[in-house]
Amino acid sequence: MSRKPGHTPSDPVPADVPDAELAVLEQLWASAPRTVRQLTDALYPGGKAAHYGTVQKLLQRLEARGCVGRVEGRSPLEFEPLVARDDLVARRVDAVVEKLCAGSLTPLLSHLARRELRDDEVDALRALLRDLEGR
Amino acid sequence: MSRKPGHTPSDPVPADVPDAELAVLEQLWASAPRTVRQLTDALYPGGKAAHYGTVQKLLQRLEARGCVGRVEGRSPLEFEPLVARDDLVARRVDAVVEKLCAGSLTPLLSHLARRELRDDEVDALRALLRDLEGR
């Protein structure tokens, strides 16, 4: 059992994004591009000067993960998301399925069957099945 | 942004089980109950004495998480899983949906639509939908 390598640098977008970084991403999903200052004000309203550095570091790590990017030629620097929320959901779900179900979706589906589904979710499911059968 | 609390002791079964612990769980899912010795031999074939301690520690942490339990009155101690694989899948998926989709399954479903589904998975989906419509 070798040590967990965290995530290799070659791994472009890992499935897992920690909470504080996710909060930054949420901001960018809500509206982009944003400057570090804008993000800091939104995330730490009435915050101290140190929070600016915090957000900077979070952005730096998100950038290293390939989750956010800079808008060229802007000053002050502006950031935009490079992954969509759905991307992240997909990655996470795939990772779970891969690791726990050996790639089979069946356990996931049977779990869905046990969940309470809202009407619009049932609709989405119906549409999905129709689409699949159309292929 | 408060520090990540890891998981509170009151949290019975967290969604996330680290790799080495998962490997132990896999063993127990395959066949239970098992002794520490049996698990060690299976996980570290030809391993050193230290590995016994490793497996012990993993079991201890799994037990603290409520993922495994001891079989009463057996010596040497025997362990059995207290969570099923499907449980863990369910928890993980729910956690993702909760954190990234504000509880809505729609992004997950639309991701499934983009995935290649095997025939048996499509069947499971059909059955799921039939079941839902029957309610």
Add this chain to the structure above:
DNA sequence: GTTGATCCAAGACGACTTGTCTCTACCCTC
């Protein structure tokens, strides 16, 4: 009874992550 092996609990350890904070240098504008 002593020896030796196994078992079990508990802790120590290093590598790593994550959220926060600080220090410095760099522009700008006045």
Add this chain to the structure above:
DNA sequence: GAGGGTAGAGACAAGTCGTCTTGGATCAAC
């Protein structure tokens, strides 16, 4: 140049995770 915002690079504590060690209990064989 002084002051204010920006930017990049660490430093840091706390936590996680996989591993390994230690010390004591239990038990069988000699």
